[in-house]
Amino acid sequence: MKINYLLCTCALFLSPWASALDLVDAYERAKQSDPTWQANQLQYKADQLNLGIASGNLLPTISLSGNVTRKNQGENTSGASAGLNMPSSVTSKQIALTARQPLFRWDAWEGLKQVKTSINLSEINLRLQRQDHILNVADSYFNVLRQQALAVANLQEEKALSEQLKMMDAKLKEGLVAKSDVSEANAQYQNARANRMATQVQLVLAQEKLEQMIGPYTENLAVLRDDFEFQKPVPSSMQAWEDLAMGQNLGILQARMQQRYAEDKKRVEKAALYPQIEAVGTYGYAKQSPNSIMSQDGQFNQVGVEMNWNLYTGGRTQKSIKQAAVNVQKSEAELDAAVRKATTDVKQAYMQVDTDQTKIQARKAAMESSATVSKASQAQYREGLKTMVDVLLAQRNAFSAKQDYLNTKYDYLVHVLKLKAAVGKLSETDLEEMNIWLSQPTVDMRINKP
DSSP, rough: OOOOOOHSSSOOOOOOOSOOOOHHHHHHHEEEHHHHHHHHHHHHHHHHHHHHHHGGGGGEEEEEEEEEEEEOOOOOOOHHHOOOOOOOOOEEEEEEEEEEEEEEEEHHHHHHHHHHHHHHHHHHHHHHHHHHHHHHHHHHHHHHHHHHHHHHHOOOOOOOOHHHHHHHHHHHHOSOOOHHHHHHHHHHHHHHHHHHHHHHHHHHHHHHHHHHHHHHOOOOOOOOOOOOOOOOSOSHHHHHHHHHHHHOOHHHHHHHHHHHHHHHHHHHHHHHHHTTEEEEEEEEEEHHHHHHHOOOEEEEEEEEEEEEEESSOTHHHHHHHHHHHHHHHHHHHHHHHHHHHHHHHHHHHEEEHHHHHHHHHHHHHHHHHHHHHHHHHHHHHTTTOOOHHHHHHHHHHHHHHHEEEEEEEHHHHHHHHHHHHTTTOOOOHHHHHHHEEEEOSSSSSOOOOO
């Protein structure tokens, strides 16, 4: 399917449009539109219902039963000799209401504890999913801005090289430049053209990924302000961030709760070794026809205590206990792995953010210097002091430095979010804080898709 890119067909232009879609607005849409997030929330609600199911094992149960039976029997000679008239066919009808109240259900009590642990685990899972959701939406949003900025830069480079190539073609006809210089300029132009098209494809893919979470949108996105400045997150030391991670990292909290769940599971399996004792009460009505001297028609009731104890289950209970014990050991290893991963993630994210300030400053200085060199090279070329190859190389360096600077800015924003996610502190508040650095775009970056 052919895609018409606005950036391909014309220069960027000023245009009035509705208010831009900022980061906070995008996330609000994601909460309502993202099917993955909706599924996570529904799973959490379903997990909450397990508590009521588990509690029901300790509450009374009431059942209603009834039956109709017909018994056919041969002639009863002994009854006849005794003077009793015994019918050959008897129909019995009975209806009964039975209530059971658990008195001792150790398996149910331990099962209830396990369900409560599973609910706590579900809450942590939802927090982790919410944090991942925030990070994914922000990353997708900034990736669209990144690709938009790179598309603009690549388009500018292509236009500059195109104009330069036309100028050199004209000079070639007049014999003022060498054919090799024109070939070099054409090679640079074709390379810039290919880069522009590749960036536009990446822009489309980035928009598709964002739409996957927030739904289709027609607005322009709010863009990063020109006066954007690096702001180092608080606290300012790596050790402080590591300490926060040990207490708040959601991966660690999840692993700890999974360990507790495994321990609860082991206790549930051990509870199968104990008997189950229930109080049982029954009230009912019975009728037999035809009536005889042996009929017991009328109401009846009974109250008692019932015990069930599985003394031997073919070794299944013992094997289940051993399996649960192995799972406990597994959860302990997973907890250790989660702690190590959290430590590594925090260190990596912190070092990335810590070096971003230097990188941003260096990339900006390189961009400004290379732009100056490019302008100077063009002036020197006109004076015959530089070759066209020198001019093209200076231009290429200038545009490359600009791309590096753009990438570094957006890398910093994502690194800050990843650092806060590594310690379990990422929230919607962080999106609101970053939203301050976004503003209404001055050019229309929309891409029209038929």
